[in-house]
Amino acid sequence: MATELKDTVSFEDTLGRLDIRLGRVLAAESAPDAPKASYRLTVDFGKFGQRVSVGRFTQHAAGELVGRQVLGVLNFEPREIGGSASEVLILGVQYPGAASGEATFLTPGVEAKLGSKVF
Structure with missing residues (x-):
């Protein structure tokens, strides 16, 4: 199903305002109080510190996420999700064949410097 592209915007007003950085998943555990099946991820962003994210990456086994760059x-x-503060949004795309909102994470093609x- 094709959708229309959104209006053209400037870099400065969109991506230029976001601080998107590379991190490494240190821990992944079930987030039982989240409204939908989710993981609570602890992610290391190098000199920017460790942050917690609650996200719907449950098509992956928790152990598969640990060590991955995201x-x-x-x-x-920060957003409150099921009793946990989600401090960072981990970027992802729809997991093929999964329910709406189930994601797989975006990752670089090669290992890169955290942060x-x-x-």
Whole structure:
């Protein structure tokens, strides 16, 4: 099902305002109080510290996530999700064949320095 593209926007008003950086998943555990099946991820962003994210990456086994490099938006306001503060949004796309909202994470093609900025 094709959808229309959104209006053209400037870099400065959109991606230029986001602080998207590379991190590594240190821990992944079930987030039992989240409204939908989710993991509570602890992610290391190098000099930007460790942050917690609650996300719907449950098509992956928790152990498969640990050690993986992921991309996260560091400058969104924290969100309360099922009793946990989600401090960073880990970027992902729809997991093939899974229910709406079930995601797989975005990751670089090669290992890169933690905290690296997306540009």
